[in-house]
Amino acid sequence: GEDVEQSLFLSVREGDSSVINCTYTDSSSTYLYWYKQEPGAGLQLLTYIFSNMDMKQDQRLTVLLNKKDKHLSLRIADTQTGDSAIYFCAESKAAGNKLTFGGGTRVLVKP
Amino acid sequence: NAGVTQTPKFQVLKTGQSMTLQCAQDMNHEYMSWYRQDPGMGLRLIHYSVGAGITDQGEVPNGYNVSRSTTEDFPLRLLSAAPSQTSVYFCASRLTGRSGETQYFGPGTRLLVL
Numbered sequence: 001g002e003d004v005e006q007s008l009f010l011s012v013r014e015g016d017s018s019v020i021n022c023t024y025t026d027s028s029s030t031y032l033y034w035y036k037q038e039p040g041a042g043l044q045l046l047t048y049i050f051s052n053m054d055m056k057q058d059q060r061l062t063v064l065l066n067k068k069d070k071h072l073s074l075r076i077a078d079t080q081t082g083d084s085a086i087y088f089c090a091e092s093k094a095a096g097n098k099l100t101f102g103g104g105t106r107v108l109v110k111p
Numbered sequence: 112n113a114g115v116t117q118t119p120k121f122q123v124l125k126t127g128q129s130m131t132l133q134c135a136q137d138m139n140h141e142y143m144s145w146y147r148q149d150p151g152m153g154l155r156l157i158h159y160s161v162g163a164g165i166t167d168q169g170e171v172p173n174g175y176n177v178s179r180s181t182t183e184d185f186p187l188r189l190l191s192a193a194p195s196q197t198s199v200y201f202c203a204s205r206l207t208g209r210s211g212e213t214q215y216f217g218p219g220t221r222l223l224v225l
Contacts, residue, residue: 088153
C-alpha cells in the first residue's frame with residue numbers, strides 16, 4: 001500500500017535554512033506536495049513538484065526530489081519565526097486526486 | 112472569493128446522533144474532497160467528488176455519506192455518530208489549469224462525539 005513518512009520534529013534558529021524530509025513508497029506517485037498548517041487553521045498548499053522533475057524553486061522554498069530513493073525534501077531559506085508550523089508532504093497519482101499524507105513535521109523556529 | 116467555507120466550527124454530539132457538516136466554495140472548482148485529521152497524523156481522505164452529481168469513496172468512508180447536487184456545495188453527513196469519529200474535518204477544493212494546480216482547504220470543523 002501507499003505510505004508517506006516524515007520525521008516528527010525540527011528545531012531551527014531564525015535566519016538558518018530548514019530542511020524537512022519525506023519518504024514515500026509508491027513508485028507510481030506522480031505529484032508530490034508540501035503543505036503548511038498553522039495552529040487552528042487548515043492546510044495551505046506551499047508548492048508541488050511533478051515526478052519528472054528533480055528540483056523546483058519558489059522564492060525561499062526549494063523542493064528536491066530523488067525519485068530513485070523515493071525521497072522528497074523541502075528547504076526553507078532564511079527561516080523566519082512565521083515559518084513555525086506543521087509541514088505535511090503528500091503524494092498522488094493524479095493532480096490533487098486521492099492525496100496520501102505524511103504525519104507532519106512540526107517546525108519550531110527559535111529567535 | 113470567500114474561498115472554502117465550513118460550518119460549524121465546533122460541534123459536540125452524543126453517540127448515535129446524526130449531523131451534516133457543510134462545505135461551500137465560490138471558485139467554481141470541480142474537484143472537492145473531505146478529510147479527517149487525527150492527532151499526530153496526516154489527513155485521510157473520506158470522500159471526494161470530481162463534479163456535480165459525481166462522488167466516490169476515499170480511504171476511510173465508513174460512517175459517512177456525501178452528495179454533490181451543485182458545484183458549490185459538498186456536505187458530509189454522519190449517519191450515527193461514534194466516538195471514533197471525534198476528529199477535525201477539513202473540506203478542500205482544487206482546480207487544475209494551464210498555470211498549474213490550485214488547492215484550497217477550509218478552516219476545519221472540530222467534532223467531539225461523546
